[in-house]
Amino acid sequence: MNNKLYDKLIFELSRQGRRGYSLPETAFPDAVGSIPENLLRKSEIGLPQVDELTVVRHYTNMSTNNFGVDTGFYPLGSCTMKYNPKINEEMAAAPVIAAMHPDQPARFSQGALAIYHSLASALAEIGGMAEFTLNPYAGAHGELTGLMLARAYHDSRGDKKRTKVIIPDSAHGTNPASAAVAGLKVVPVKSLPDGTVDVEALAPLLDDTVAAMMMTNPNTLGIFERQIPQIAKMVHDAGALLYYDGANLNPMLGIARPGDMGFDIMHINLHKTFSTPHGGGGPGSGPVGVRAGLEHLLPNPRVVKKDDGTYDIVSSPDSMGRVSSTLGNFAVQMRALSYILSLGSDGLMEAGGLATLNANYIKESLRDLYDLPVDTVCKHEFVFDGLKDKSTGVTTLNVAKRLLDYGFHAPTIYFPLLFHESLMIEPTETESLDTIDSFIAVMRDIAHEAAADPEMVKTAPHTTPVRRPDDTEAALHPRLTFDEL
Amino acid sequence: MSHRYFPHTDEDKRIMLEKCGVGSIEALFADIPAELRLRRPYALGKQMSEVEVRDFFSRLSARCTPLACFAGNGHYDRYTPSVVTSMLSRSEFLTSYTPYQPEISQGTLQYIFEYQTMMARLTGMEISNASLYDGATATAEAMILASGNSRKRPRVAYSSTLCDAVVETLRTYARYHGIDIVAIPEDGGVTSVEALQSLLADGNIGGVILPQPNKYGIIEDFTGLSDAIHAAGALFIINSVAIDLATLRSPGEWGADIAVGDAQSLGIPLSFGGPYLGYMAAGKSLMRKLPGRIVGATVDASGQRTFVLTLQAREQHIRREKATSNICSNQGLMALFVTIYMSLMGDEGLRKVNSISAAGAHYLARELELTGKMRLSFPDRPFLNEFEMTTSIPAERIIDALAAKDILAGVATAPDRLLVAVTEMRTADEINRYISTVKAL
Numbered sequence: 001m002n003n004k005l006y007d008k009l010i011f012e013l014s015r016q017g018r019r020g021y022s023l024p025e026t027a028f029p030d031a032v033g034s035i036p037e038n039l040l041r042k043s044e045i046g047l048p049q050v051d052e053l054t055v056v057r058h059y060t061n062m063s064t065n066n067f068g069v070d071t072g073f074y075p076l077g078s079c080t081m082k083y084n085p086k087i088n089e090e091m092a093a094a095p096v097i098a099a100m101h102p103d104q105p106a107r108f109s110q111g112a113l114a115i116y117h118s119l120a121s122a123l124a125e126i127g128g129m130a131e132f133t134l135n136p137y138a139g140a141h142g143e144l145t146g147l148m149l150a151r152a153y154h155d156s157r158g159d160k161k162r163t164k165v166i167i168p169d170s171a172h173g174t175n176p177a178s179a180a181v182a183g184l185k186v187v188p189v190k191s192l193p194d195g196t197v198d199v200e201a202l203a204p205l206l207d208d209t210v211a212a213m214m215m216t217n218p219n220t221l222g223i224f225e226r227q228i229p230q231i232a233k234m235v236h237d238a239g240a241l242l243y244y245d246g247a248n249l250n251p252m253l254g255i256a257r258p259g260d261m262g263f264d265i266m267h268i269n270l271h272k273t274f275s276t277p278h279g280g281g282g283p284g285s286g287p288v289g290v291r292a293g294l295e296h297l298l299p300n301p302r303v304v305k306k307d308d309g310t311y312d313i314v315s316s317p318d319s320m321g322r323v324s325s326t327l328g329n330f331a332v333q334m335r336a337l338s339y340i341l342s343l344g345s346d347g348l349m350e351a352g353g354l355a356t357l358n359a360n361y362i363k364e365s366l367r368d369l370y371d372l373p374v375d376t377v378c379k380h381e382f383v384f385d386g387l388k389d390k391s392t393g394v395t396t397l398n399v400a401k402r403l404l405d406y407g408f409h410a411p412t413i414y415f416p417l418l419f420h421e422s423l424m425i426e427p428t429e430t431e432s433l434d435t436i437d438s439f440i441a442v443m444r445d446i447a448h449e450a451a452a453d454p455e456m457v458k459t460a461p462h463t464t465p466v467r468r469p470d471d472t473e474a475a476l477h478p479r480l481t482f483d484e485l
Numbered sequence: 486m487s488h489r490y491f492p493h494t495d496e497d498k499r500i501m502l503e504k505c506g507v508g509s510i511e512a513l514f515a516d517i518p519a520e521l522r523l524r525r526p527y528a529l530g531k532q533m534s535e536v537e538v539r540d541f542f543s544r545l546s547a548r549c550t551p552l553a554c555f556a557g558n559g560h561y562d563r564y565t566p567s568v569v570t571s572m573l574s575r576s577e578f579l580t581s582y583t584p585y586q587p588e589i590s591q592g593t594l595q596y597i598f599e600y601q602t603m604m605a606r607l608t609g610m611e612i613s614n615a616s617l618y619d620g621a622t623a624t625a626e627a628m629i630l631a632s633g634n635s636r637k638r639p640r641v642a643y644s645s646t647l648c649d650a651v652v653e654t655l656r657t658y659a660r661y662h663g664i665d666i667v668a669i670p671e672d673g674g675v676t677s678v679e680a681l682q683s684l685l686a687d688g689n690i691g692g693v694i695l696p697q698p699n700k701y702g703i704i705e706d707f708t709g710l711s712d713a714i715h716a717a718g719a720l721f722i723i724n725s726v727a728i729d730l731a732t733l734r735s736p737g738e739w740g741a742d743i744a745v746g747d748a749q750s751l752g753i754p755l756s757f758g759g760p761y762l763g764y765m766a767a768g769k770s771l772m773r774k775l776p777g778r779i780v781g782a783t784v785d786a787s788g789q790r791t792f793v794l795t796l797q798a799r800e801q802h803i804r805r806e807k808a809t810s811n812i813c814s815n816q817g818l819m820a821l822f823v824t825i826y827m828s829l830m831g832d833e834g835l836r837k838v839n840s841i842s843a844a845g846a847h848y849l850a851r852e853l854e855l856t857g858k859m860r861l862s863f864p865d866r867p868f869l870n871e872f873e874m875t876t877s878i879p880a881e882r883i884i885d886a887l888a889a890k891d892i893l894a895g896v897a898t899a900p901d902r903l904l905v906a907v908t909e910m911r912t913a914d915e916i917n918r919y920i921s922t923v924k925a926l
Contacts, residue, residue: 279818344532
């Protein structure tokens with residue numbers, strides 16, 4: 001990270017006549033001239049004209065305005081910003097597969113299909129599910145796929161009246177949004193003061209119009225939903241399916257499996273639990289698993305292992321339908337498989353425990369200065385409701401921004417919506433005691449600064465390349481392209 | 486001994502457990518009902534060293550046949566400049582999350598702003614979002630947008646000449662979201678304008694989705710359609726292979742309201758299915774209805790130009806079930822990919838990619854017809870670099886024969902149909918080998 005902003009845009013580096021490409025000459029006669037004139041583009045595009053080194057320096061300099069897991073500690077709650085191992089990148093770049101077309105017939109793609117199937121099988125073992133599809137492109141896409149699949153299940157039984165989905169008020173925003181895209185009406189269920197689902201409030205909501213209930217476990221407060229066996233029974237008795245949002249799967253590694261908890265459908269964010277890089281917002285990957293009896297509903301196309309040990313790609317009219325052009329973000333899947341192989345059963349068994357240890361250690365080390373609204377053992381993450389001393393007027397936003405000055409990424413803020421000043425911290429298992437101790441020391445310093453010099457904290461950050469962007473101006477007068485600057 | 490990804494020493498664990506007031510890590514899970522606990526190791530192998538992981542992947546890689554790719558069907562074997570691959574491996578880009586903290590994410594926000602500008606210009610539209618998953622899901626998002634755009638006109642019409650995978654995805658989304666979609670039949674390899682006109686006359690069509698080029702590689706003529714679609718109160722949506730728009734009349738020039746599709750063709754490796762890149766560009770009037778992230782320019786406290794995620798009132802983390810889409814993670818890094826690609830290639834480079842590809846494709850199509858083993862399914866229709874052949878011998882047999890010569894002949898879209906694409910990656914030698922192999926059949 002630089003303190004000084006590299007502020008150029010590539011368009012500002014463009015000079016008429018420069019170029020950054022090389023292409024072979026064709027041996028064949030021109031063909032574009034044979035296309036009728038009115039089907040051809042008339043206008044210039046207006047892409048920059050830049051030489052190769054200018055491009056390299058531009059994006060290199062731009063990258064120094066950014067903060068990644070490789071830069072420093074990234075305790076962004078519910079995002080599981082663990083180390084992204086380098087071997088995974090190398091494996092994902094395997095040249096033969098990198099050049100392989102998604103429609104290359106199965107008989108010429110057995111190795112790639114074996115990778116798909118190996119990962120799907122490993123996820124099924126870890127999730128306690130019968131089968132996984134790897135086709136969905138991200139977590140929210142997995143949620144959408146899973147909810148559509150739940151609808152397909154009820155449809156296949158001739159049960160057309162199930163149009164609702166029950167979602168706890170602590171859920172990730174994607175849950176209700178995915179439900180809406182899947183054509184389901186969202187029915188929120190309250191949380192108890194301890195953040196877990198209020199089973200008494202749930203009971204009257206469960207009737208024959210409910211298609212599914214979505215939960216994440218541990219929930220967004222990092223608390224394990226102990227009532228899950230009872231909730232699963234209630235949901236199933238009502239004829240509905242129980243959906244597991246796998247965003248918080250990491251602490252369950254080696255500890256418990258969603259399938260054993262009674263979940264029927266789940267998705268996994270490979271870019272969280274299985275270490276694939278978030279790439280500044282994507283690509284992710286959101287595999288969806290189902291319990292036995294629902295496999296035939298998984299999206300088309302499906303990769304299957306045949307009796308003779310070979311793999312095939314099949315589509316079925318029983319399926320819920322297609323949700324993607326291809327078999328998913330395959331290079332992301334390769335990274336996740338590389339991670340699973342690198343950790344092995346023995347490594348995976350340890351990960352959830354260490355992630356949980358790290359989170360509890362931070363919580364216990366800061367609880368005297370930060371408000372802990374739910375005081376219990378957490379799992380991978382926990383939520384503070386801002387500083388304990390509210391008299392200074394220093395908010396969670398201020399604390400988050402001040403952390404940036406100290407070289408840490410901020411935790412997730414103002415989520416979950418259960419508290420006014422939510423500060424959600426998830427350290428993951430790959431952070432050392434040394435890193436965590438320096439984070440704790442800085443969080444303690446900030447709490448003291450808030451008392452001693454609240455203005456300084458409220459005006460943070462002070463050392464970052466830009467300081468407190470004007471969001472209101474951005475939304476009031478949207479300028480979304482270079483042409484609008 | 487601990488794994489190299491886990492830094493905890495026994496002493497570290499002791500210190501941490503003591504702080505937590507428990508005697509073991511196990512005790513941190515005492516709240517989980519015993520019957521839910523996993524009491525056995527996963528039935529997966531033991532941890533592998535890097536040497537073993539490499540060996541695992543290289544053995545599987547060896548079970549894939551490397552073939553010179555003449556397959557297209559929406560995704561193409563394209564040249565990737567080495568600069569792109571190198572820049573993408575910058576871990577400041579690679580290992581960051583969605584830019585929620587703009588003060589330490591200007592790199593990501595700057596390139597998304599560049600991306601939005603380039604995609605808007607390439608499609609001839611005013612604005613673009615920050616990316617969607619792929620071409621099929623981007624088209625589904627456009628369908629949802631169009632369906633909700635006017636209460637009076639909730640139906641969406643789509644051309645039967647869209648790629649099959651796109652159509653199947655549209656059908657899935659429509660079925661569950663509850664959108665009444667209707668297929669516009671094809672006529673001689675292109676969208677039937679007559680059928681479209683009569684659908685529009687019904688008065689309840691909110692959006693029309695047409696492909697450019699279409700699933701046969703044919704360049705369709707949309708003359709007059711923008712007026713007809715708009716007169717009926719519907720949105721005009723064009724699904725395109727991104728790079729083709731450097732040469733073909735752009736969605737903006739056709740008068741479209743929304744341009745969507747897959748931008749994989751802008752140099753992104755095929756990687757057996759992804760990651761690719763869905764794009765969506767539109768007129769500014771639709772700005773608040775677009776799905777996904779959008780980056781805007783503003784100033785910071787010291788007045789310097791700064792970029793932020795904006796118009797977030799559309800998004801799931803704010804609006805929950807009322808959001809314009811459920812998308813959260815998108816294909817951010819692939820947006821960086823095509824931004825660097827387009828920076829290097831420029832207008833001229835993109836046009837040259839298309840002209841090299843078209844030259845090879847037209848030559849191959851002509852020569853294949855001369856073999857007498859196949860003919861163009863639609864000989865009078867214009868195409869750029871992809872065309873469909875009707876074969877007199879089974880298409881799968883042709884694919885096998887060419888695979889024996891290290892060539893992927895194309896995509897068999899029917900027992901006697903072969904969809905063939907040529908890109909700048911195909912050498913004269915490969916094209917001639919294709920022709921001579923077919924001749925010998």
